Amino acid sequence: YLDTLVPANPDYRRLRAAMQLYMAIEEDGGWTLIPKGGKLKRGVSGPRVLDLRSRLGATGDLAAAEALSTSQLFDKAVAAAVGQGVGAVRPLPTFRLL
Structure with a gap:
């Protein structure tokens, strides 16, 4: 019965997909933290x-x-990927986009 109550909003589906991605990363050992620096x-x-x-x-x-x-090198491809991640439901908490 509860499956019928799942919101139809596409944002909800994207949020669930992001949650599943992060859970899979965590189950696989997570990722190394980016060391502090400039x-x-x-x-x-x-x-x-x-x-x-x-x-x-x-x-x-x-x-x-x-x-x-x-x-x-933090190049064009990395900059584009950072912009994509920040704009999606994927916060990258160890650095700021300038």
Whole structure:
């Protein structure tokens, strides 16, 4: 009976899908926290960008090839993925979008 009470709103379905994604990531061991440091923004480079690429790949915001890249540069692809993640129901709490 309760299944018939599920809201038909598409936002509810997206929220449920995001919840299932995060639960699957958690069950798989979660992800490594991005270490504290300077602001992550386009043009910055360093090992923290690799962690960010990995996180964005895990949430599906960054294409697999970009997520697996060894580039430490916060480039156009990473910037676009950050914008996509922030605009969706996928908060990335360890950094700010500038």
